[in-house]
Amino acid sequence: MHALKKPKAIRIAILWRTRRMLRKGGAAARKFMPARSSLSNVIYWVVIGFLFLPLFVLVLYSFNSGRQATWQGFSFEWYQKLVMASPELWRAFLNSVIIAFGSAMMSTIIGTLAAVGTARYSFKLKSFVSTMSFVPMILPEIVVGVSLLIFFAGVGLKLGLATVWIAHTTFNLPFVYLLVSARLEESDPSIVEAARDLGANEMQILFRIILPMALPGILSAFLTAVTLSLEDFVITFFVTGPGGTTLPLYIYSMIRFGVSPVINALSAVMVAGTVLLIYPMRNFLKVFAAR
Amino acid sequence: MKKQVGLYYSLPQIMWLLVFFAAPLGIIIAYSFLKKGLYGGVEPQFSLEAYTAMANPNILIVTWRTLKMSVIATILTLLIALPCGYSIARSQNQAMRLFLVIVPFWTNFLVRIYAWIAILGNEGFLNDIIRALHLRSESVQFLYNQTAVILVLVYMYLPYAILPLFSTIDKFDFTLLDAARDLGASRFQSYVRILLPNIKSGLVTAGLFTFVPIFGAYAVPLLIGGKDSYMLGNIIADQLTKTRNWPLASSISMTVTILTTGLVFLIAMRKPREQKQVFDADPGLITPVASGGR
Numbered sequence: 001m002h003a004l005k006k007p008k009a010i011r012i013a014i015l016w017r018t019r020r021m022l023r024k025g026g027a028a029a030r031k032f033m034p035a036r037s038s039l040s041n042v043i044y045w046v047v048i049g050f051l052f053l054p055l056f057v058l059v060l061y062s063f064n065s066g067r068q069a070t071w072q073g074f075s076f077e078w079y080q081k082l083v084m085a086s087p088e089l090w091r092a093f094l095n096s097v098i099i100a101f102g103s104a105m106m107s108t109i110i111g112t113l114a115a116v117g118t119a120r121y122s123f124k125l126k127s128f129v130s131t132m133s134f135v136p137m138i139l140p141e142i143v144v145g146v147s148l149l150i151f152f153a154g155v156g157l158k159l160g161l162a163t164v165w166i167a168h169t170t171f172n173l174p175f176v177y178l179l180v181s182a183r184l185e186e187s188d189p190s191i192v193e194a195a196r197d198l199g200a201n202e203m204q205i206l207f208r209i210i211l212p213m214a215l216p217g218i219l220s221a222f223l224t225a226v227t228l229s230l231e232d233f234v235i236t237f238f239v240t241g242p243g244g245t246t247l248p249l250y251i252y253s254m255i256r257f258g259v260s261p262v263i264n265a266l267s268a269v270m271v272a273g274t275v276l277l278i279y280p281m282r283n284f285l286k287v288f289a290a291r
Numbered sequence: 292m293k294k295q296v297g298l299y300y301s302l303p304q305i306m307w308l309l310v311f312f313a314a315p316l317g318i319i320i321a322y323s324f325l326k327k328g329l330y331g332g333v334e335p336q337f338s339l340e341a342y343t344a345m346a347n348p349n350i351l352i353v354t355w356r357t358l359k360m361s362v363i364a365t366i367l368t369l370l371i372a373l374p375c376g377y378s379i380a381r382s383q384n385q386a387m388r389l390f391l392v393i394v395p396f397w398t399n400f401l402v403r404i405y406a407w408i409a410i411l412g413n414e415g416f417l418n419d420i421i422r423a424l425h426l427r428s429e430s431v432q433f434l435y436n437q438t439a440v441i442l443v444l445v446y447m448y449l450p451y452a453i454l455p456l457f458s459t460i461d462k463f464d465f466t467l468l469d470a471a472r473d474l475g476a477s478r479f480q481s482y483v484r485i486l487l488p489n490i491k492s493g494l495v496t497a498g499l500f501t502f503v504p505i506f507g508a509y510a511v512p513l514l515i516g517g518k519d520s521y522m523l524g525n526i527i528a529d530q531l532t533k534t535r536n537w538p539l540a541s542s543i544s545m546t547v548t549i550l551t552t553g554l555v556f557l558i559a560m561r562k563p564r565e566q567k568q569v570f571d572a573d574p575g576l577i578t579p580v581a582s583g584g585r
Binding site for chain 1: 295296297298299300301303304305307308311312313314315316318319322332371374375377378379381382388390391392393394395396397398399400401402403404405406407408409410416419446449450453503504506507509510514524527528531537540541544547548551552555
């Protein structure tokens, strides 16, 4: 059910899926099964080394004094510059945050409504809605970016923060829809029937039964949307304009036009941020798993 | 009226996707059949020029190269991801092992590309080591070639393959392997003839997850590759922003779209019963078989 359009997006979709699998999978049964396949374990650890090598190099160089990549001694210089002397970078960061929360908010509202609509009711265009919500995920990012750029040029919309917000809401929608739909499918329909039997009206059912039941799904959809938005480079690259530089775009221009070691410090901070973000979430999700 | 409540709920999403997804796609389909304007844009005149222009040897070469690089990168990724997924599935500490795969996976895409530049660059980590060991006095150019692009692509998409493979293998009943061994199969035979057929769906999912984004790659060949590793994504962007041939950019986009979605739907149609779940790592057919119809 998860899709293929966006690299970043997919990995988040897989992550959630994997969590769910883990939750359901027989962890207890596995305890009695010793890990025997030594070759696959060796490969696993080599791959982990391969996956972490670049991150390690970034962190190492972020403490390097001097402009060259060659090691010249320990220093906090680049962290200092990152905090004190990079106003444009912080502007881009702020843009990223605005876009991430703005587009996540919009897509969560629209997507949740649609998920509720298709999960609870049958209507003529139902299969059309679910198919249409799914197709944007299969398209390569570049096609989405190019088509939106041509569209914005065609309708005469000025490129900038607003067009980036529209683009991000668009690519977030399918994921919100899927995650909330999946959650709604898991919930027990008889609760809604019971509420209706007891005299609840449509509004009460929506706000007091369905939305609270779907809340974990809605929250994970929102967080996924925030992450997807913070990550996106390719689509943003095409639809952005003056004043619409996001953090990934800023990093891109740093790579392209003169690398300053500040980028090492920034990357190291982002790596640390990623670890800090996922680590507690892993426990949080495990609590869910124990439910 | 009551019957249409679901439609009202879905209306905002329908409208949004019609305007910002279907309409833009419609426009590039239309543009691909129009004549190119003098300074970008299009002239309202029907033409197949954009499609005949794709027969240009330069574009054909890039198409072939994109296909070749995507296939190589996907196969490499699957070969590496398979034992990894297996090792995670059989581990007693799955959560930790998954966590280790996910951390690099969640690190910003551009940061990871940049990290590879920092490693492979002329003044990079690898050249530093080579010089420190006095293997060579000049730096070696590791970047800006196809091998570097494939390496980084494999790096980027490995987790996409590992995770679905893991979740399929995790559902596999490992006692079947023991049974095969008891019945006289060698270790290798038991993997190839028992494990592999049972995790086919996971392999397909992992393959799609890697192949499709790699086929549409843009940033990696742009930053890591050189002239000999330009891919279709780069050609599209160039036609759009540099050459300003919008019809051609549209027609190539259409080709990429049709190729990738075609592939996805072909695989989705192959087993109509699983259609809805085709992207699910476990299409539900395997588990009952492997676990004795539980």
